[in-house]
Amino acid sequence: MIETKQKEITIFESFSKMVDVIKLEKREISAIYFYAILNGIIQLSLPLGIQTIINFSQAAAGSNSLPVSIILLIAIVLIGIIISGVVQVNQMKIVEKIEQSIFTTFSLDFSFKIPKIDSKEINNAHLPELMNRFFEVGSIQKGLSKILLDIPLAVIQIIFGILLISFYNSTFIIVGLLLIFLLFFILKYTTQKGLTAAYIESENKYSVASWLEEIARSNKTFKISSQNYFHIKKTDELVTNYLESKTKHFEILKIQYWSLIAFKFLISAFMLIIGAFLLVKQQLNLGQFIAAEIVILLILSAVEKLILNLEIVYNILTGFEKLNTISNKKIETTGKLPFATNQKGISIEVNNLKCEFEKNKKVLDNINFKLLPGQKICIMGDGGSGKSLLLELISGTLNNYEGTITINEIPLFNINQNEYRKKIGIFYNEQDIFDGSLYENITMGNNSIDAKQIMELAEILGLKDFINQLPDGLFSPLQATGKGLSTIIAKKLILLRAITNNPELLILDEPFELAGAASSRKILDYLYNLKNTTIVVASGYIPFAEKADMILWLEKGKVKLMGKPEIIIPQLNII
DSSP: OOOOOOOOHHHHHHHHHHHHHHHGHHHHHHHHHHHHHHHHHHHHHHHHHHHHHHHHHTTTTSSSSSSSHHHHHHHHHHHHHHHHHHHHHHEEEEEHHHHHHHHHHHHHHHHHHHHOOHHHHHHHHHOOHHHHHGHHHHHHHHHHIIIIIIHHHHHHHHHHHHHHHHHOOOTTHHHHHHHEEEEHHHHHHHHHHHHHHHHHHHHHHHHHHHHHHHHTTHHHHHHHHHGGHHHHHHHOOOOOOHHHHHHHHHHHHHHHHHHOOOOOOOHHHHHHHHHHHHHHHSSHHHHHHHHHHHHHHHHHHHHHHHHHHHHHHHHHHHHHHHHHHHHOOOOOOOOOOOOOOSSSOOOEEEEEEEEEETEEEEEEEEEEEEEEOOEEEEEEOOOSHHHHHHHHHHHHHHOOOEEEEEEETGGGGBBOOHHHHHHHEETTTEEEOOOEEEEHHHTTTOSSSSSHHHHHHHHHHTTTHHHHHHHTTTGOOOOOGGGTOOHHHHHHHHHHHHHTTOSSEEEEEEEGGGGOOOHHHHHHHHHHHHHOOOEEEEOHHHHHHHOOOOEEEETTEEEEEEHHHHHHHHHTTOO
């Protein structure tokens, strides 16, 4: 059996998180509760109007026409019904605004935070699965009206209703106290369990969705190995977990519903017996008896609405918990110092750089080197030597290191990362094509980059013919992950993204593996013609190493060799 991680949450914590999101709409929420109170008073006043009409009608028995007083009372009751409807429509308008606000808030929040999530957080999470949680916004939108409309109205009807029936006869106070006690008992002993069960159910649901997403992502892998039915077996385990948690959640809902039935039975029986007794004893007239029964029915209806809506409350609070798994992720820290350059390249100095992913297991250890503006360095080494990691540290995408990385004589962690990244071009294997036009994929929203510049660089990378063959050229749509493109073309497009816009620092991870000798030579010539660009390249491509200002050879995270090409290259055959 596959176990799902459980998280302890409370009603108070979850409700607080919900309030934190919607508190931006204080004016609208205040209006909702004002309307709820007004609507509750109107609806509870209707029985009083009916009682008065009955009493007046009895007094006017035998008359050939309806007295004006009765006609006025009927008119007032009908107007009350219309006003109640208008109030509800106004509430719905406000809720609609809040729903739109919540959708906008989380959409923009996710869009802002996802690229900025701290690297440590990313390593401990599967982002595509977490993104699925955005769909909780839809569930919240559907159920929000229940929290903001139905539940406040139900609470007000219960409170005002109990006060109202108490005025008919002091004996009815017992009914009110019994009602409050039973309702408190149900809520106290079921709500926390219900919320926890709903959360576990939701976690298991997302586990199933995540696994199905993984099957889709690794379609070819499972196609080849489908004879073992591993994917089916694991799906069955995850679905079983989900069904078990859903059953537990349903059992709590069932307890709440049976409690409601018992609740309605006790209150109705008590009210009917006491009411009938008081009517027989003439301590109540017929109008009061009917009005009291109408009020108690309204109260019972409100209680039923309150309890049956608990499931929706659980789903909404759980939804906010899910959304907060992204919203509460720690974002990368950034410095506050502005990043100004002389447009002649960027200087880099690395001192005593150490980095470990696992405790006491260093991936990089005691790395030291210095680059002047416009210089080129070739970082070499076998697979797993730490080359790619060093590039990520210099680019600022990772910040879990010891030692110092100084950019233009300023510690990297003190520099505003947004300003820094505007000045650099980065090419990693982990980068990808996204769903958008080719132009958008290259410029990343920088519309100051013209098509002529892109096409000139595309020719260097051997992409010009490919782009010209597309139906809409640069503005042709591309699919997510570069679907429909060859791996080489997709990687070249990402490299094109890196070198566009004349960066002052280029950080490239194996750029020469993308093409044959002729194309690699063109890329090489282009890079070395960039006199005002500092270039950091991780590559075993000897022609680039020969022209570099410095070669850094890494072995198991440590510097094995470092120096001028004419000194280092002759030693490479020995290593």
